[in-house]
Each structure stands twice: as structure tokens, then as C-alpha cells.
Amino acid sequence: MKRFLIAVLALAAAACSHGPSPEKQAQLLISKLSLEEKAALMRYASEPVEELGIPAYNWWNEALHGVARNGKATTFPQPIGMAASFDEPLVEEVFTAVSDEARVKHRLALAEGSSGQYQGITFWTPNINIFRDPRWGRGMETYGEDPYLTGQLGMAVVRGLQGPSDAPVLKAHACAKHFAVHSGPEWNRHSYDAQVSDRDLRETYLPAFKDLVTKADVQEVMVAYNRFRGEPCAASDFLINTVLRGEWGYQGLVTSDCWAIRDFYAPGCHGYSKDVVEAVAAAVKAGTDLNCGDSYPAIPEAVRQGLLDEADVDRCLTRLLAARIRLGELDRNNEPWAGLSDDLVEGPEHRALARKMAEESIVLLQNRGYVLPLQADAKIALIGPNADDRQMLWGNYNAIPEHTVTLAEALHARVPDLVTFRGCDLVREKPLSTKETAAILKQLEGIGTVIFAGGISPRLEGEEMRVNLPGFRGGDRTDIQLPAVQRQLLKSLYEAGKEVILVNFSGSAMGLEPETETCAAILQAWYPGEEGGTALAEILFGDVNPSGKLPVTFYKGIDQLPDFEDYAMKGRTYRYFEGVPLFPFGYGLSYTSVEYGEAQLKKGALEIPVINTGDRDAVEVVQLYTRRVGDTEGPLKSLRGFQRVLVPAGETVMVTFPLTDEVFLSWSEEAGDMVPVKGEWELLYGGNSSDPALQTIAFRY
Numbered sequence: 001m002k003r004f005l006i007a008v009l010a011l012a013a014a015a016c017s018h019g020p021s022p023e024k025q026a027q028l029l030i031s032k033l034s035l036e037e038k039a040a041l042m043r044y045a046s047e048p049v050e051e052l053g054i055p056a057y058n059w060w061n062e063a064l065h066g067v068a069r070n071g072k073a074t075t076f077p078q079p080i081g082m083a084a085s086f087d088e089p090l091v092e093e094v095f096t097a098v099s100d101e102a103r104v105k106h107r108l109a110l111a112e113g114s115s116g117q118y119q120g121i122t123f124w125t126p127n128i129n130i131f132r133d134p135r136w137g138r139g140m141e142t143y144g145e146d147p148y149l150t151g152q153l154g155m156a157v158v159r160g161l162q163g164p165s166d167a168p169v170l171k172a173h174a175c176a177k178h179f180a181v182h183s184g185p186e187w188n189r190h191s192y193d194a195q196v197s198d199r200d201l202r203e204t205y206l207p208a209f210k211d212l213v214t215k216a217d218v219q220e221v222m223v224a225y226n227r228f229r230g231e232p233c234a235a236s237d238f239l240i241n242t243v244l245r246g247e248w249g250y251q252g253l254v255t256s257d258c259w260a261i262r263d264f265y266a267p268g269c270h271g272y273s274k275d276v277v278e279a280v281a282a283a284v285k286a287g288t289d290l291n292c293g294d295s296y297p298a299i300p301e302a303v304r305q306g307l308l309d310e311a312d313v314d315r316c317l318t319r320l321l322a323a324r325i326r327l328g329e330l331d332r333n334n335e336p337w338a339g340l341s342d343d344l345v346e347g348p349e350h351r352a353l354a355r356k357m358a359e360e361s362i363v364l365l366q367n368r369g370y371v372l373p374l375q376a377d378a379k380i381a382l383i384g385p386n387a388d389d390r391q392m393l394w395g396n397y398n399a400i401p402e403h404t405v406t407l408a409e410a411l412h413a414r415v416p417d418l419v420t421f422r423g424c425d426l427v428r429e430k431p432l433s434t435k436e437t438a439a440i441l442k443q444l445e446g447i448g449t450v451i452f453a454g455g456i457s458p459r460l461e462g463e464e465m466r467v468n469l470p471g472f473r474g475g476d477r478t479d480i481q482l483p484a485v486q487r488q489l490l491k492s493l494y495e496a497g498k499e500v501i502l503v504n505f506s507g508s509a510m511g512l513e514p515e516t517e518t519c520a521a522i523l524q525a526w527y528p529g530e531e532g533g534t535a536l537a538e539i540l541f542g543d544v545n546p547s548g549k550l551p552v553t554f555y556k557g558i559d560q561l562p563d564f565e566d567y568a569m570k571g572r573t574y575r576y577f578e579g580v581p582l583f584p585f586g587y588g589l590s591y592t593s594v595e596y597g598e599a600q601l602k603k604g605a606l607e608i609p610v611i612n613t614g615d616r617d618a619v620e621v622v623q624l625y626t627r628r629v630g631d632t633e634g635p636l637k638s639l640r641g642f643q644r645v646l647v648p649a650g651e652t653v654m655v656t657f658p659l660t661d662e663v664f665l666s667w668s669e670e671a672g673d674m675v676p677v678k679g680e681w682e683l684l685y686g687g688n689s690s691d692p693a694l695q696t697i698a699f700r701y
Contacts, residue, residue, distance in 0.1 A: 044117075062123060080131070097350045100337070133183065135564050154212050169327055175222050176220070187464075189224075193228070200567070222254075222257055264279035354531045363550055367591075393532045404530045405530065427471065454482065545591045594620045608656075624663075
């Protein structure tokens with residue numbers, strides 16, 4: 001029988017609900033492939049096998065906060081900003097919009113005969129690594145420092161991208177990355193060997209991955225660059241087979257990070273393999289199905305040398321081809337989303353959604369003297385290096401939107417006579433001279449309120465960057481303070497009697513202790529996407545009441561932190577940090593006041609009265625934490641629930657948290673894992689993670 005007819009029969013069976021499974025169809029195709037053809041299909045840029053009707057496909061696409069690196073698309077806030085919303089349904093709505101745009105862009109590319117990088121429907125997102133240290137430059141890609149919050153929002157991303165579970169084909173792939181124990185530094189990720197205790201591994205570094213695999217059916221998992229306990233993650237039998245495929249029953253794809261297999265043998269990297277052939281054999285045998293990189297063409301040689309069985313190759317390729325069948329990618333006539341309009345890509349509905357997410361992401365950290373919201377007729381100036389920077393708003397792994405509103409543009413629309421100028425650079429070697437400072441103050445004569453748009457930029461923090469400036473190294477930070485030149489200017493403005501409103505743009509926590517003295521108000525804006533300027537203006541003038549909460553701890557400085565390269569959790573994040581932070585995890589102010597009444601235990605649930613004692617409606621993020629009594633080695637507290645609720649002015653809203661078994665998960669030495677643990681617990685509830693903000697109820701589980 002001709003090979004083409006075999007392909008036709010396999011694809012026909014895919015259309016029949018009672019036909020062979022995608023795996024059986026994949027195995028039928030594989031039986032007709034040469035070893036070289038198999039290897040070519042296991043690279044991210046998969047080559048076609050025309051005789052079998054297998055088209056070319058490029059697995060590499062990005063959608064960190066919008067379809068990235070492929071022309072225009074809606075650019076939503078950076079994930080760390082989305083995490084500050086604590087809004088799981090809105091995150092899912094955002095990524096539903098992202099997958100809509102992805103399907104449209106994929107269809108248009110195919111219509112032009114193109115199937116290149118960044119044009120497919122398999123996305124290497126979300127990044128669910130734990131943002132354990134604010135110095136990590138890629139932390140802005142994550143959903144914060146807490147495993148529970150990361151898991152909940154990560155699952156929302158997966159649901160939005162992959163679409164309805166009952167659809168005839170998957171809408172797209174999401175990919176949980178980077179598995180596992182991976183969160184900087186960037187400068188040594190190709191050689192670092194992460195060592196953590198079993199408890200830290202199971203309590204902090206793995207829970208979000210487990211959630212996405214066992215509850216959200218994520219279709220891909222990307223293994224990290226680093227080693228874990230001596231083995232590169234892409235060759236780790238423990239991570240891939242014992243935990244991921246064994247304990248969690250994962251059936252989906254495992255992909256390498258890009259050129260990570262080369263790190264097995266490249267000079268100055270892991271030193272794990274002597275050459276590419278040994279490296280490929282180790283990765284494929286461990287079950288790394290897809291190679292982002294250039295190593296897997298060595299698969300045939302590894303088989304010839306007896307380092308690898310062809311059965312291992314077939315096992316990996318079965319998962320890859322079955323995934324393409326489930327995506328409808330081998331039968332492109334079966335397209336449930338063909339009716340999506342081309343115009344929805346960065347259309348008005350998605351831009352409005354980007355603005356809503358930006359509004360919810362912004363965190364009001366300080367409002368001394370209630371300087372905010374501004375009066376409609378306020379005479380203000382806007383200065384600072386981030387006031388009119390479109391590229392900064394986009395974050396990293398971003399699209400290039402056609403429409404971007406900077407803070408300067410949004411404020412000019414409201415304040416026609418707005419005084420605005422740059423003032424200073426983001427960072428520079430020398431301080432401002434007396435003459436330079438005097439010139440700045442001269443331009444501000446007669447203006448009492450100055451909005452300073454400062455912070456840092458994705459050009460300074462991010463993935464493995466060539467940056468070597470004061471406070472920055474290779475994409476990471478060596479200091480978390482505001483760059484010295486900005487700090488100097490803010491102090492000068494304060495000493496000149498200006499009422500300063502700091503709008504801090506960053507993808508990570510900043511040490512803003514001096515700024516709590518020199519600035520009347522502080523807004524944490526993150527990298528808020530293409531509608532960030534509009535959202536900020538709405539909050540500054542009170543059209544929107546701020547509701548964002550910090551998904552990371554804001555420390556006073558790096559002297560409060562352990563060594564960056566130490567992956568032990570002791571002393572890190574709100575769960576283990578025993579000091580006094582500048583601003584705690586879960587913290588955020590609004591333009592009204594919210595109080596918590598005495599909670600009641602009722603029928604296996606905790607009912608919490610939330611009271612708005614102010615004169616305007618508020619959205620409050622109600623937070624539930626647990627503490628296991630007598631567990632001296634464990635977390636000080638752990639987030640186990642959160643709800644965003646509208647609390648109208650002057651009213652009380654009852655918020656209910658079911659006390660399920662998962663609320664009482666804790667480390668068990670006997671089980672070697674996180675399990676519900678019987679005994680004495682404390683339930684803590686309130687508006688942020690600090691002890692003064694929380695009320696406590698004793699509970700026996």
C-alpha cells in the first residue's frame with residue numbers, strides 16, 4: 001500500500017469518534033518513517049514528510065501576555081502584574097482572548113503558505129516558577145512568590161489557551177515551564193546544580209506544576225536549563241519519570257528549553273555528556289520528546305552506537321504526533337475556530353480587556369495625606385524616564401501592538417497644559433550635578449504636585465541579557481533599590497517642597513524605603529501593557545478605585561535576603577521571612593477603608609464579614625491563610641484561598657471559604673509529599689499576609 005494512502009486512512013480514522021486513538025494513529029504513521037525522518041519530526045522546526053501527508057510545523061511560539069513576536073497583537077500586562085489582580089476569572093478571559101488571536105494569526109499564516117516560528121498554536125507559557133528572590137530578572141514572567149496563587153492563576157492560563165475540553169480539537173497548547181527548581185540567577189543557569197530539601201521541593205517548587213498537570217490537563221511541560229541534584233533537568237529520570245509521568249500520571253509532551261541539550265556537553269556548562277550523541281541519548285531515554293535546539297539530528301547516530309533504542313525514539317514521537325492530531329494540525333480542514341474574525345486581533349474588545357487587567361494590576365502602596373485621587377483641575381507636572389516609554393510598557397516576550405498609550409499621552413488628554421519632561425535617565429554612573437538639579441526645579445516653578453514615572457525597564461531586567469550597569473548583571477539585579485540618579489532627584493523634589501507621586505514601573509519588588517519618606521503616594525504599575533497609560537490615569541484621577549495586591553514581598557533591601565544562589569526557602573517570601581518587610585505579600589490600598597468582622601465556622605466552611613466603612617465602592621481581595629500548630633520547620637503561614645469581592649460603600653459582604661482537605665495540605669515526612677495532615681491548625685484571614693492585618697481562628701482538622 002502506498003504511504004500516502006496509509007496517511008489518508010489514519011486521518012480518516014481521526015474523524016471517526018469510534019476510530020483509533022490519536023496514539024494508535026500516530027503509531028501507524030511512525031511505522032512508515034525512517035529513523036532520520038523520526039529525528040527530523042522531534043525538533044521544534046519539524047520538517048514535513050510529504051508522502052505521509054505530514055506538513056511542516058514549528059512548535060516554538062510565545063504567548064506570555066499576548067501572542068508574541070509575530071506582528072501586531074493585543075499586549076496585556078506582564079504576568080507579575082496580572083498576578084497582582086488576584087483575579088482568576090479575568091486571567092482566564094485574557095488568555096481566551098489570546099488564544100482567539102492565536103487561531104486567527106495561525107489561520108492567516110497557513111493561508112499564505114507559511115508555518116514558521118511564532119506562527120503555530122503551541123505556546124511555551126505560562127512560566128510558573130516561584131519568584132523566590134526579587135533579584136531574578138525573569139521573575140516578571142511569573143505569577144509571584146506563592147505556590148497556591150501561582151497554581152490557581154497558572155490553571156486559568158491553561159484553560160484560556162487550550163479552550164473547552166469538549167471541543168473536537170484542542171484550541172492551542174499551554175506549556176508549564178521551567179520544570180523544575182528554576183528561578184535564577186540568569187548568569188549561571190547553564191551550569192547551576194539546584195539542591196533543595198525534599199520538603200522545599202514538594203512544598204514550594206512543585207505544587208504549581210502538579211496543579212497544572214493533574215487539574216488543568218496542561219499539554220506541554222518544558223524542562224529547565226539547570227541541573228537538579230546532579231542531572232540536567234532534560235535528562236532527569238526522577239523529575240520526568242518518577243514525578244511527572246509516574247506520580248502525576250502525565251501523558252503530554254516534554255520539551256527541552258532552547259539549546260538546553262547542548263548544555264549537557266558544551267564547554268563551561270554542565271559537563272554531563274562528552275558530546276552531542278551522548279547528550280541526545282540521555283535526553284530521549286529520559287523522555288524529553290521535543291528538542292528546542294539543534295541536537296536531535298544526532299538521534300540516528302545515538303541509535304547506531306547502541307546508546308539509544310529506537311523504541312525510545314518511537315515513544316517520544318508517538319506523543320508528538322498524537323498531540324498534533326489532537327490539535328487538528330494534521331487535518332487542517334477540521335477547524336472549529338474558522339469563524340473568528342480577523343478584526344478581533346488587537347480589536348476594541350481586547351483593548352478594553354487589556355485596560356481592565358491593567359486597572360486591576362496596579363497596586364497603591366502609599367497615599368499619605370490622601371493626595372490621591374487627584375482633583376480634575378489639579379495643576380501637575382509629569383517627569384521621569386518612564387513617562388513616555390512605549391517599549392517599557394510592553395514588558396518582555398511581547399507583541400508589538402499598533403496602539404499603545406503611555407502615561408504622558410493619557411495625562412495630556414486630561415490635562416492640556418501638563419508640564420512634562422524626562423528629568424533623568426533610568427540609570428547612570430554619575431549623580432545629577434547641582435546645575436542639572438537646579439534646571440529641573442526651574443521648570444517646575446509654580447507646580448506643587450509632581451508625578452514621577454520611574455523604576456526600571458525590561459531593557460535592564462529579563463532573560464540572560466547583556467547588561468552590566470550599577471545594580472544590574474546579565475538580566476538580574478545585584479541591588480533592589482531604585483537607581484541612584486532617580487533616588488537623588490526624588491529627594492531633591494521633596495526638599496523643594498513638591499508633593500511627589502511615584503509611579504514605579506518594574507517587573508519585580510523594589511526597595512523603596514527612602515521613597516516612603518520623599519513621596520506622598522506610591523503606585524506600583526509593573527509593566528502594564530498597551531493600555532497601561534490609560535489605566536494609570538484613571539486611577540490617579542479616581543475614575544477607578546485601585547484594587548491590586550502584591551503577589552511578592554517588597555523587602556527593604558537585599559540585606560534582608562539570603563544568598564541569591566541558595567535555593568533553600570528559609571528566610572524567603574512571606575512564608576518563611578521572619579523580618580519586617582517594606583510592604584507585605586497581599587498588600588494594597590484603595591480609596592476607601594475596608595474592615596474585617598469576626599469570622600464564623602459553619603458547616604465545613606469559614607464565613608468572613610467584610611465591611612466597607614468608606615464612602616465609595618471597593619473591590620477587596622479577601623485572603624485565607626493557614627498555619628499548622630507545632631510545625632516549627634514549616635511555613636509561618638500559607639495562602640490557601642482568595643476571593644475578589646465587590647463591597648459597596650457602607651455595606652457588609654459575607655465571604656465563604658469551604659474548608660476542603662486541600663486547605664490543610666502540609667509536608668509529611670512519612671508520605672514524602674504534601675498531604676492533608678490531621679491536628680491543630682490556625683485559620684488566618686484578612687487583607688494582606690502581615691500578622692497585624694490578620695485575624696485568627698483555632699481549628700482542629
